[in-house]
Amino acid sequence: MASHYPRGHVKLLAGCAPCQPFSTYSQGRNARNDKKWPLLYEFARIISEIEPDLVTMENVPDVVKHQVYHDFVSSLKRAGYHVWAEPVYCPDYGTPQKRTRHVLLASILGSIEMIKPTHTPKTYKTVKQTISALPPLKAGKQHPNDPLHKAAGLSELNMERMLASRPGGSWWDWPEKLRADCHRKGTGRSYSGVYARMSWNEPSPTMTTQCYGFGNGRFGHPSQHRAISLREAAMLQTFPKKYRFVMPGDRVELAPIGRMIGNAVPVKLGRAIGRSLTEHINKLKSG
DSSP: OGGGSOTTSOOEEEOOOOSGGGSGGGTTSOGGGSTTTTHHHHHHHHHHHHOOSEEEEEEOGGGGGSHHHHHHHHHHHHTTOEEEEEEEEGGGGTOSBOOEEEEEEEESSSOOOOOOOSOOGGGOOOHHHHHTTSOOOOTTOEETTEEEEEOOOOOHHHHHHHHTOOBTOOGGGSOGGGSOHHHHSGGGTTOTTSSOBOOTTSOBOOOOTTTTOGGGSSOBOSSSSSBOOHHHHHHHTTOOTTOOSSOTTSOOOHHHHHHHHHHSOOHHHHHHHHHHHHHHHHHHHHO
């Protein structure tokens, strides 16, 4: 791997372990049994072998609750790295999505930190600013000029639920007959963020690997009677409007592409991390 770095250049290593073992979705099970659990130790091993000048990683905020993360940070500090690590709220950097990620920056060259936020609550990008210009689409359909503008179908019951949903609301707005059996139980009453429409004038909820499904979160379109399309989910992750996830002519399938979109680092967050690293190097050169 070291052969990929040209001599005389600053070496950057970006990587991370999969977030699933550290996610809130893992609560209730022993995450240490997950085969992905020790991969942060593997990342630490690679760092020790490559000895990069700069390191960056991001993960879910709950990663800090696990010993493997603290062992990872300790290994960086023992090796002489300066470490900055904080939760980052994506709307602060232009992403129209209420997503928080734990970002770590490390440098062997000197003190490092994330750049200051580029947006404030008054200037956060909204769902309306991001996806309202896309052509209308019906549930279960695919736009002829953009294969990624494809929406999942809805059963007759879920269409009734969609029609009864309002932007920013929840299944609490539905008549009793439309509520799922699990929601009628005491344990289901706290799950208000499923079967819901997002709001036009706010950032969207966090895009997940199942962001194309109405019942998987607050992924209902604000005004059209369907879940958001893959294109809309990608744009809320700040991918360019014409970004391709498959080769031209290949079939667009909801599940694999939804997984890629949900697992991705929001592009504008990645850009902000890149700017932080660039400004760090430029500051060292000018100092």
